[in-house]
Amino acid sequence: MSNKRFTLAWLGGKEWLVLLLWFGLSAIVGLKEFMVDNHNNYTIFKHVYLHTIHGQTLYGPYPEYFDVNNYGVLFSVLIAPFAILPDWLGSILWVLTNAAVLFLAIRQLPLNRIQQNLVIIFASHELMAASSYFQFNPIVAACIIFGYTMMRKEKDFWAACFIMFATLTKVYGIVGLAFFFFSRHKLKLIGSMVLWGAVWFAAPMVLSSPQFVVRMYVEWYNALVVKNVQNAQIDKGIVLQDISAMGFIKRTFRLPYMSNLVVIGPAMVLFAAQYIWLRYKDDVRYQLLILSSTLLFTVLYSSSSESPTYIIAFPAACIWFMLQPRSTAANIFFVYLLIGTSFSHSDLVTSWVKKNLVVPYAAKAMPSLMLWLLIVYQILTRRFLRWPQVGAQFSH
Numbered sequence: 001m002s003n004k005r006f007t008l009a010w011l012g013g014k015e016w017l018v019l020l021l022w023f024g025l026s027a028i029v030g031l032k033e034f035m036v037d038n039h040n041n042y043t044i045f046k047h048v049y050l051h052t053i054h055g056q057t058l059y060g061p062y063p064e065y066f067d068v069n070n071y072g073v074l075f076s077v078l079i080a081p082f083a084i085l086p087d088w089l090g091s092i093l094w095v096l097t098n099a100a101v102l103f104l105a106i107r108q109l110p111l112n113r114i115q116q117n118l119v120i121i122f123a124s125h126e127l128m129a130a131s132s133y134f135q136f137n138p139i140v141a142a143c144i145i146f147g148y149t150m151m152r153k154e155k156d157f158w159a160a161c162f163i164m165f166a167t168l169t170k171v172y173g174i175v176g177l178a179f180f181f182f183s184r185h186k187l188k189l190i191g192s193m194v195l196w197g198a199v200w201f202a203a204p205m206v207l208s209s210p211q212f213v214v215r216m217y218v219e220w221y222n223a224l225v226v227k228n229v230q231n232a233q234i235d236k237g238i239v240l241q242d243i244s245a246m247g248f249i250k251r252t253f254r255l256p257y258m259s260n261l262v263v264i265g266p267a268m269v270l271f272a273a274q275y276i277w278l279r280y281k282d283d284v285r286y287q288l289l290i291l292s293s294t295l296l297f298t299v300l301y302s303s304s305s306e307s308p309t310y311i312i313a314f315p316a317a318c319i320w321f322m323l324q325p326r327s328t329a330a331n332i333f334f335v336y337l338l339i340g341t342s343f344s345h346s347d348l349v350t351s352w353v354k355k356n357l358v359v360p361y362a363a364k365a366m367p368s369l370m371l372w373l374l375i376v377y378q379i380l381t382r383r384f385l386r387w388p389q390v391g392a393q394f395s396h
Contacts, residue, residue: 011121012114021124023099026131030095033132034088040065042091042134045075049083052076052207058216059223070227070304071136073204073216074168078139080207095131098138102127105142106315108149110284111322112391119318123311126342130311140172141295141312147176148291151183159183160192168200171224172302172312178271178294182281231303243307245300245369247362264301271297274379285323285384289375292316296372300365307345313368314342320375325387333371340367 011017033039043065051058058069058076082090082097106119130137143166150159159176166173183189204213231241241247245267246260274293280286295316299305317337324330343349344358357363378384 008118009114012117015117018117018120022103022120022127023096025124025128026095026099027092029128029132030092030134033134034091039087039091039134040067042087042094044069045071045079045094045134045136046083046087046090048073049076049080049207052204052212052216055208055212057219059219068223070220070223072169072171072220073208073213074165074200075136075170076207077203078169091134095134098136099127099131102138102142102145102311102315105145105149108146109319110149110152110288110390111319115322115391119315119322122318122321122338123315123342125346126311126314129342129345130308133308135308135311136170137309137311140166140170141315143173144176144295144298144312145291145315147173148179148182148287148294151179151189152287154184156183156185156189157192160189160196164193164196164200168197172298175294175298178290178297179287181275181278182287182290228303241306242303243309243362243364244302244305245365246303247305248365248369251361260303267297267301270373270376274376277379277382280382280385283384284390285387286379288319288323288390289379289384292320293372293375293379296368296375300368300372305365307364310341310364310368317341317368317371320371323384323387323390337367337371340364 034042044067047062047064048058048069048071051062052073053076058071058073061068079094082094084090085093103120106116106123109116109119111119127138143162146162147159147166150156150162159179163173163176166176180186180189201217202210202213204216242250246258246263249263250256250258271293274290277286293316296313299309299313302309314337317334321330321334321337339349341364344364345354349358
């Protein structure tokens with residue numbers, strides 16, 4: 001056991017390896033995908049800015065790319081500095097910026113340096129997968145984490161900034177309210193959310209007009225309703241969407257018309273039940289379990305979840321592993337999470353497994369679902385009280 005601890009501590013102590021894996025893999029895969037002209041997502045993102053400044057709808061089909069935009073009009077402000085650059089440069093800087101923001105968020109977690117490094121190392125492959133699609137999800141994950149870390153530091157004004165920014169770009173950010181009870185300044189937090197909501201709502205007006213921005217928020221709502229219906233159409237061969245708990249259950253048990261509420265309803269009850277132990281809200285172990293549960297919940301119970309969306313969920317698995325008392329069972333389960341989640345859509349599994357098992361059954365969701373249920377159990381049974389204090393493990 002001591003040898004395993006030493007190995008993880010040794011691995012987490014390699015600062016050069018942390019930077020190389022996190023930024024190097026993402027930069028390489030981003031450049032590779034751009035060179036083979038596989039950057040449709042970035043093209044969509046760039047045109048959110050272009051369509052905004054020209055007053056064109058953000059949610060219709062355009063000949064420059066396939067698929068449609070599903071982000072809020074605020075996204076036009078974020079993508080603007082990249083969109084005005086040549087595509088090759090803007091796309092790579094976009095990938096690296098996403099990586100940098102999530103990197104900084106992980107650095108804010110109340111873990112020791114080695115634990116932070118291990119989270120980054122283990123999550124680097126999932127980041128690479130998201131980067132290959134030029135995804136915005138790393139920043140979404142970072143906003144959720146910053147929402148927690150800022151509240152923990154009693155910086156509720158900035159917590160509200162991150163939560164509202166993510167909410168008005170991809171809706172997911174609203175889950176940052178899961179940390180509301182950790183705040184010592186709840187009225188300040190509520191006021192700050194109103195303020196930042198107004199700021200972020202109005203920000204795109206710098207690029208366009210108030211009338212256009214209001215109209216786009218209405219169109220965004222309608223577009224999300226349509227997308228949610230499309231995501232559920234697994235009987236029509238749409239298998240790369242809804243990689244969620246609902247998608248996994250529907251496909252595995254052949255229940256294509258099952259209502260998502262059958263799964264989401266009990267899940268929300270279980271999520272709410274985690275707050276019965278709010279007396280421990282100042283215990284970092286409890287806080288980090290709630291954070292992990294929130295990150296997993298965001299992906300597991302969204303019909304919009306795709307494989308690269310798991311950059312939001314997989315850091316939660318890494319954080320959970322850092323909290324666990326060292327044991328063979330924890331090690332084996334984490335390896336299963338690593339393979340079943342992070343590597344399941346990669347070339348590290350055979351094409352037959354990916355084609356016949358992972359994709360058609362939304363199997364990438366299964367390890368995360370198991371972990372989320374385990375975290376709920378660990379919270380409800382107060383198992384975390386028996387664990388070492390955060391920072392005590394993997395230290396030299």
